[in-house]
Amino acid sequence: MAASETLTGEPTREQARARAAEFLISRHYYRWPEAVPWLIAIACYFVFPDRMTFGSQVLVMIMFAFSLDLILGYAGIVTLGHAAFFGIGAYTVALATLRLGWSEPISGIIAGGLVAGLVGAVVGWFILRYRGLTLLMLTIAFAATLQESGNLRSDITGGYDGLPGLTFDPVLGLFDYDLYGHTNYLYALVALAVVFYFVRRIVYSPFGQALTGIRENVRRMHAIGSPVHRRLVTVYAVSAAIAGVAGGLFTQTNAYVTLTVFDFDSSAKVMVMLIVGGTGRLYGAFIGATVYMVLEDYFSKLSPTFWQFGIGLLLVLVVLFARRGLLGLVEDAGAYLSKRKQP
Amino acid sequence: MTAAALDVERLNRSFGALHVTRDVNLTLERGARRALIGPNGAGKTTLVNLITGVLRPSAGRVLLDGDDITTTSQAERARRGLARTFQINQLFRGLSVLENLAMTIGERDGNCNNMWRSAGAKRSVIDEALDHLESLRIADDALKLVRELPYGRQRLVEIAIALAQRPRVLLLDEPAAGVPSSESHLILDVVAGLDPEIAILIIEHDMDVVFRFAKQITVMVQGTVFTEGTPDEIMHNEQVRAVYLGQERHKVARHG
Numbered sequence: 001m002a003a004s005e006t007l008t009g010e011p012t013r014e015q016a017r018a019r020a021a022e023f024l025i026s027r028h029y030y031r032w033p034e035a036v037p038w039l040i041a042i043a044c045y046f047v048f049p050d051r052m053t054f055g056s057q058v059l060v061m062i063m064f065a066f067s068l069d070l071i072l073g074y075a076g077i078v079t080l081g082h083a084a085f086f087g088i089g090a091y092t093v094a095l096a097t098l099r100l101g102w103s104e105p106i107s108g109i110i111a112g113g114l115v116a117g118l119v120g121a122v123v124g125w126f127i128l129r130y131r132g133l134t135l136l137m138l139t140i141a142f143a144a145t146l147q148e149s150g151n152l153r154s155d156i157t158g159g160y161d162g163l164p165g166l167t168f169d170p171v172l173g174l175f176d177y178d179l180y181g182h183t184n185y186l187y188a189l190v191a192l193a194v195v196f197y198f199v200r201r202i203v204y205s206p207f208g209q210a211l212t213g214i215r216e217n218v219r220r221m222h223a224i225g226s227p228v229h230r231r232l233v234t235v236y237a238v239s240a241a242i243a244g245v246a247g248g249l250f251t252q253t254n255a256y257v258t259l260t261v262f263d264f265d266s267s268a269k270v271m272v273m274l275i276v277g278g279t280g281r282l283y284g285a286f287i288g289a290t291v292y293m294v295l296e297d298y299f300s301k302l303s304p305t306f307w308q309f310g311i312g313l314l315l316v317l318v319v320l321f322a323r324r325g326l327l328g329l330v331e332d333a334g335a336y337l338s339k340r341k342q343p
Numbered sequence: 344m345t346a347a348a349l350d351v352e353r354l355n356r357s358f359g360a361l362h363v364t365r366d367v368n369l370t371l372e373r374g375a376r377r378a379l380i381g382p383n384g385a386g387k388t389t390l391v392n393l394i395t396g397v398l399r400p401s402a403g404r405v406l407l408d409g410d411d412i413t414t415t416s417q418a419e420r421a422r423r424g425l426a427r428t429f430q431i432n433q434l435f436r437g438l439s440v441l442e443n444l445a446m447t448i449g450e451r452d453g454n455c456n457n458m459w460r461s462a463g464a465k466r467s468v469i470d471e472a473l474d475h476l477e478s479l480r481i482a483d484d485a486l487k488l489v490r491e492l493p494y495g496r497q498r499l500v501e502i503a504i505a506l507a508q509r510p511r512v513l514l515l516d517e518p519a520a521g522v523p524s525s526e527s528h529l530i531l532d533v534v535a536g537l538d539p540e541i542a543i544l545i546i547e548h549d550m551d552v553v554f555r556f557a558k559q560i561t562v563m564v565q566g567t568v569f570t571e572g573t574p575d576e577i578m579h580n581e582q583v584r585a586v587y588l589g590q591e592r593h594k595v596a597r598h599g
Contacts, residue, residue: 020473023463
């Protein structure tokens, strides 16, 4: 029986099983296209040596968009207040160096991440009982509350004038910050790579699978016995921590921070980046944040008053014609090419 | 005396002035095959939601293997071996069939707390998922996305997920609802062949299925248990014929 099936080209039961299993087993393997964004990032260091500060800002925004992807793209938590955690990280680093003299950069961003993650766990525990519009409003309210509290105590936070002239120790005690941001660019790139590695593991873990389950059908998750609330709070805290690390890097990159980091604009911007790039697909944050930042830079030089028109047009086009974002287009192109290769 | 697999005692539930569940008593012994029938709006699905914890009862108790689970969460009940299928599919439509199963097994065994290991690293989970799919003869669809499957096959995935929970009590809410009659026998064969250890409550409108499958039948009318008995007793009960089977003959009480 089995032999005749093999002769007619039909897969045997064992072969079919092995093929199905292989899909799950090998899903998290690294594939060569994943090297592309990293190689480009390294190439930029050599090609644009005079744009390294801008480059660092792009890397920071990639990390921020990445943190949002974990909750929005994978767990399906819609938030317009993620800047809250970015801001907490940014201010943790700023206040640590200014008030406590804690100016070692690496431990600084780790502290920023931990504080933001802790706040994320507490806030998440309260607000993640809700979904949809209620949750959306609560996330906005939380970020606004933080911003106004900061404004109330502008003696500590510097208010909207900010805390300028922050200084940090050399990275690892060896590489000092230079005027052109070369050190900072490489430092941010390494930090991004470390964060990326963690998130990638989470996304492909059983926990990450459960998150996609919650996104796909929360009723079913309850019915199969998943502790949905705990899963959501956990990933919210992790995401907040990453946003906090990004915020800390932001402060170190600019040597300066103001309360505008908590702006609603900032929360909305990072969501636009992610939608443009593609949600729930790891590298969407890379494409989205880079395209957004480069276009913003280009358009604002072209027309300082109307630069948002270009970004708006891009968003409309993506939402209308590329529902899965720019990365979705890249995936479609890849699928089309590989289909043509083997007819 | 050992406790029944599932015991529902004087369960009540109101939505405002609407008293949809009134003093319902229901017992499933180990390995029971009980059907729950009744006209539309009798409160059958509400009862399933009360038993599984989607809804909280206004009064009464639910016991699983003798343990009071009236106030435990839906997820905790599921982890204790109470599984259900939905009248309308509730699946992870954007994921493959295999992932639907692997996730269920992962949550059952507590693997899903792990954030570090890859999801495909446990071969035993994948093998078990494929075993379940093979037992329902849908292993060929393992790598297809659920939303790409015809509805009848999706109904089988719904049952496969419930089986992957390794339930002791299984509530089937119209397993063949929405499936063309040419395919419904596939689903009903699966239901008839389920593990005899599992206590099963099936809600079904097709009387042929009910009389073939069930050893006990509970008839609900207007939120309360109208009567119960063996298929023979129910078939010959004049009042049941009047309120339910009579309607069924005229094809009034169908939905799905």
